[in-house]
Amino acid sequence: MRDGHIHTPYCPHGTLDSFRLYIEKAIDLGYKTMTFTEHAPLPESFTDPVPLKDSGMNMADVERYISELKKLQEEYQKNLELLIGFEVDYIAGYEKETERFLNEFGPQLDDSILSVHFIEGNQQWYCIDFSPDMYEAALNDLGGNDALYRAYFKALRKSIKADLGPYKPRRIGHMTLVKKFQDLFAPPEDWEEYAFEVLESIKDSNLQLDYNGAGTQKPHCKETYPPSNIAEQASAMGIPLIYGSDAHKSTGLKQGFDKINTRIVMP
Template structure:
């Protein structure tokens, strides 16, 4: 098993376990490749939208994180292929700052995830209450409009002229559905809203992850939906597994 979405002991909203403990757990679960993808620090001047301000690691923890995963890669080389990476939050207007981070640390990275966790300075995955505030403040409570905005923003992230010197996957493609029981939407309407992001993938060489963490969330479904997976396969988009372990 290859698990390309694993967080470390440096994650501020993690389980509190050490990076080594997390690696050992993934290995015990059968992973022969573990891709650490810690949340990259938010760009300077960008306020973390999480009410707990715990979305990403601190800038001062970047090199200690890289050093620790490199240490573990050497220690467990005979048992597991350990890869080093980051999960980048797409933040409109901060593309240059994100690219600067990639340019600075890319030589120490093997892969990355590009994800969309927030819109209009609100987290779509923090809580149902935060989702309702986002809906009420920016979409007059209309969940369909929110889905369209989410996927249009994701399409913008996909189309941005990144210079990635390593493989990149889109993380939890339809994270916006996390609190779907509280904010229901017709599956066909949700799929239609996703089309701009699906179409943006054409010719980009990006992978999309099958993220199983959704099974433990209110939506009780992997990310993305089977309907989206079918569209991805129809388009020849590569898929990879990620547990999103914290």
């Protein structure tokens, strides 16, 4: 049992559940490997579009985040393999700042994720998974849901190709996050074609895919990121799939795992 996408008490929009609470729960659940992937601090020159500006952790806490995890890694080495990482945002146009962060801390990291949460409209940036209202604002700004899907998958393809230096994360996070509110805003008919293009890119670049259970718990999504047919296609192409709970509280560990096709996840 491996979980490659877990948040922590350092998440400003998560819970204060301690590292130990997560780890003890993971051991109870039979985890063999777990990666803590806190949201990396956003680039300093980027303005977080969410009202509380709490999408990423504080830069001032990064050293402590890593050093605490290093201690726990040792302490629990007999129980499970604990890996240290970040969920790093890909924000188009901010590659240099992202690379600087990765170059500074990358040597201390084991396993990280690269995700797209932010899309630029004509008026402003949007965090597309923040709320239905922000999603709708992005959709209106871009000229419809089809345009938003195209922009999202284009950003994903750019993230896969982006030069972020030698410590660029090797795994692409929740590649269908744009479907989080799909019951409210129906996906364009040909959205799967966009997703398949992303898989081609991932394959070309030798990256892994986060097979994320969190969407199953979202009332307007109710499926994994990506859904099973896309995951099966990825697996058939030889792309490694790593289950991710995307837990923001200790009780979120293993969420959605019952909806994961366990025959195709990496142990």
